[in-house]
Amino acid sequence: xxxxxxxxxxxxxxxxxxxxxxxxxxxxxxxxxxxxxxxxxxxxxxxxxxxxxxxxxxxxxxxxxxxxxxxxxxxxxxxxxxxxxxxxx
Amino acid sequence: xxxxxxxxxxxxxxxxxxxxxxxxxxxxxxxxxxxxxxxxxxxxxxxxxxxxxxxxxxxxxxxxxxxxxxxxxxxxxxxxxxxxxxxxxxxxxxxxxxxxxxxxxxxxxxxxxxxxxxxxxxxxxxxxxxxxxxxxxxxxxxxxxxxxxxxxxxxxxxxxxxxxxxxxxxxxxxxxxxxxxxxxxxxxxxxxx
Numbered sequence: 001x002x003x004x005x006x007x008x009x010x011x012x013x014x015x016x017x018x019x020x021x022x023x024x025x026x027x028x029x030x031x032x033x034x035x036x037x038x039x040x041x042x043x044x045x046x047x048x049x050x051x052x053x054x055x056x057x058x059x060x061x062x063x064x065x066x067x068x069x070x071x072x073x074x075x076x077x078x079x080x081x082x083x084x085x086x087x088x089x
Numbered sequence: 090x091x092x093x094x095x096x097x098x099x100x101x102x103x104x105x106x107x108x109x110x111x112x113x114x115x116x117x118x119x120x121x122x123x124x125x126x127x128x129x130x131x132x133x134x135x136x137x138x139x140x141x142x143x144x145x146x147x148x149x150x151x152x153x154x155x156x157x158x159x160x161x162x163x164x165x166x167x168x169x170x171x172x173x174x175x176x177x178x179x180x181x182x183x184x185x186x187x188x189x190x191x192x193x194x195x196x197x198x199x200x201x202x203x204x205x206x207x208x209x210x211x212x213x214x215x216x217x218x219x220x221x222x223x224x225x226x227x228x229x230x231x232x233x234x235x236x237x238x239x240x241x242x243x244x245x246x247x248x249x250x251x252x253x254x255x256x257x258x259x260x261x262x263x264x265x266x267x268x269x270x271x272x273x274x275x276x277x278x279x280x281x282x
Binding site for chain 1: 132
């Protein structure tokens with residue numbers, strides 16, 4: 001996570017997700033899952049998808065950024081490797 | 090003769106001051122898909138973030154969710170575990186990729202064999218297209234048959250072996266037999282008297 005690039009205020013969190021690594025479908029799915037915790041906007045940058053979390057619920061402010069990234073990863077895995085993951089740990 | 094000197098400065102620490110693990114992988118050795126799978130395995134205890142270029146080098150950052158696992162030793166252990174898991178995932182991914190065609194062929198053969206359409210010893214299918222066509226035709230045929238076998242309520246009923254016999258028919262024959270078997274005995278007793 002590029003901490004320097006991420007402007008964070010109390011009510012506004014920005015996450016930059018590399019386009020080649022994080023597909024838009026997975027980000028949209030995650031945004032839909034997190035919509036009750038914040039207003040989420042996805043912008044299409046040159047190399048990155050820029051996810052803006054606005055009006056974040058105060059109880060999840062510290063966690064939401066990392067949890068959102070994890071959720072996107074899980075979505076990617078569920079879409080791509082339904083069969084392979086079932087055999088893992 | 091020159092002495093070999095290892096400079097500590099040249100070894101880059103992979104554990105950052107913020108108590109997280111930063112790893113960089115060459116995508117030619119570790120494919121992106123394997124990194125996804127390995128990350129997924131560690132997602133319960135770590136926050137994972139990916140960055141970099143999937144065509145050259147992929148960066149993975151692991152941040153522990155709890156403070157318990159953020160000691161340097163624990164992080165080192167986790168790093169090693171992640172590397173091992175990544176190797177495991179890479180191998181599994183490569184094997185599944187190499188065997189994809191074979192798996193599909195076996196599954197297709199098994200499906201068609203169960204319908205009785207295909208004798209696996211014969212070379213019915215030269216390529217995947219003909220296999221797909223054959224499957225589609227079979228599906229269409231199945232749909233037609235199921236339409237024919239639907240009763241008034243729309244329930245599909247199919248009994249190719251003739252096993253399903255109504256209760257009355259089945260026991261009607263037995264009753265007749267038992268009845269006919271009892272009557273000659275009575276008649277014979279009467280004749281003896």
